[in-house]
Amino acid sequence: MSRQQRRALDTVLRSAPRSDTPLTPAEQRAAFAAAMTRPAPDGVTTRDTVLGGRPALELEPAGAAARGHLLYLHGGGYVIGSPATHVGLVGDLAARAGLRATSVDYRLAPEHPFPAAVDDGLAAYRELLANGTDPRELVVAGDSAGGGLSIATLLAAREAGLPQPAAVVVFSPWVDLTLSGASMRTKEDADPIFTEADVRAYADLYVPAGDRRHPLASPVLADLSGLPPLLVQVGANEVLLDDAIRLAARAGTADVDTTLEIGPGLPHVYQHHYGILDEADAALDRAARFLTAHISVPAEVG
Template identity: 75%
Template sequence: MSQQQRDALDALLRSAPRAQTRPAPEQQRTGFAAIMTRPAPEGVATRETVLGGRPALEFKPVAVATPRGHLLYLHGGGYVIGSPETHTALTGELARRSGLLATSVDYRLAPEHPFPAAVDDGLAAYRELLAAGTDPQAIVMAGDSAGAGLSLATLLAARDAGLPQPAAVVLFSPWVDLTLDGASMRTKQDADPIFIEDDLRTFADFYVAAGDRAQPLASPLFADLTGLPPLLIQVGANELLLDDAVRLAGRAGADNVEVTLEIGPGLPHVFQHHYGNLDEAGAALDRAAHFLNAHLSSARAELVH
């Protein structure tokens, strides 16, 4: 670990100007895209596709003739901003390190399409993978921030619809409590270089509006997680959403879901974006790739026996 790298990243994130008045969602999307969009890593081919009736980006590691599994990725952005394009680098790097075919879905965003539109789109994408004949035990999922919460909501909706679960799920800095009740919303307000609580509250306002923010498909922290596949949760210690991850791990364990929680000291929200400039980011992505492959191998071994 490099303290110098962590300090430099913290300073960089804090240097981003904060608008005096909150921009409209479309302006936020444009600004986010300008900051976040990076090309796919070398060795990963991309192509536009459609999954579950929504535009999507497919990522294929060119060195892998036949990927051993399919990764369904759901991007972050508070349900209001972000797209497969803003997460091309992160999704592509996870695909490259894991050797998996990945598809990132451009699910509908709020406030134009409030809850449960994103959940409906996530479920439709998962249904189509199954309908195409993909063995559920050859499917894994991943997501970051709101996309991590959406990954869980998608699988809860799939479970309740009687669909089989995938082999494993990786969650980067999951946002799973839209009531914003985690203690770290207050205890980490000075440590977090990206968000203030009002940022997340505004996203929740756009997504759920006057609805119940504690309903399980909006805030999976309050769901019964029984029957979900193994989870790997990675979170930074320097973020408002730290307690979302910690409480989620406790809830999963109480519901007899296999769960691994990793807390990165001194690290910000979705620090995995900064692979190449932050040693901890690359190491975390390696562990995530290993986790997915280990559970794909385990699932196949169980099927053979």
């Protein structure tokens, strides 16, 4: 792994312009799309669809397995981001895993505050099951807010009496809307992207009123028992480090098969930088192996 690559990426991320005046959500979305959107990898076919009543993007790598499906929930603080901004990352993960994927365009705040995103995640998950997807062949993944939403969606599915998927992977998950993790302050200088104030601004838009300790808003505070095998990947240089550490600890304490990976010197959702950063490619390879290792293919009947 290259220390030089990590340093170069840190420099690039710190050089991103910051506005002296707060941007509107529309301006934030446009800026994020311009900065983060990467094309689908070669050999990955995309198609617009609808899932759970929301627009979605299907991604199918060439030679994808006949069985197995990845449901992906994108990051962006519940305010920005879309399947289009994440088509590169999701397509790359799907290609490495050899799985068909669906990325959901769940409703965003402030137009649609909590629990709209959770409702959409649950509706998408429920429809996949209703359409005949075997939960033993279904896996879930998400990054940042989408990582938190992935856990919240599975908690909502558990409460609705739905079966759990085969596995879940989260990259730099945001799972504490109360911002109580110590790293929110201790890692602020190390984080080249976010400050505590940045994260708090997203929380204010997503949960403007009500209890931010609600388990579907801050799933790190929830009872995590019964969730499927969980892989958590996080960078050491990010304010959300303690979100990931505490999520893994609480899941493990609840007897969830849990793996935590902390990447030294790495920023928030460093997996976005695949093809540029060796650690990103290696992390995505491990995530893909984790997902496919837990998919159970039922024996044919007849």
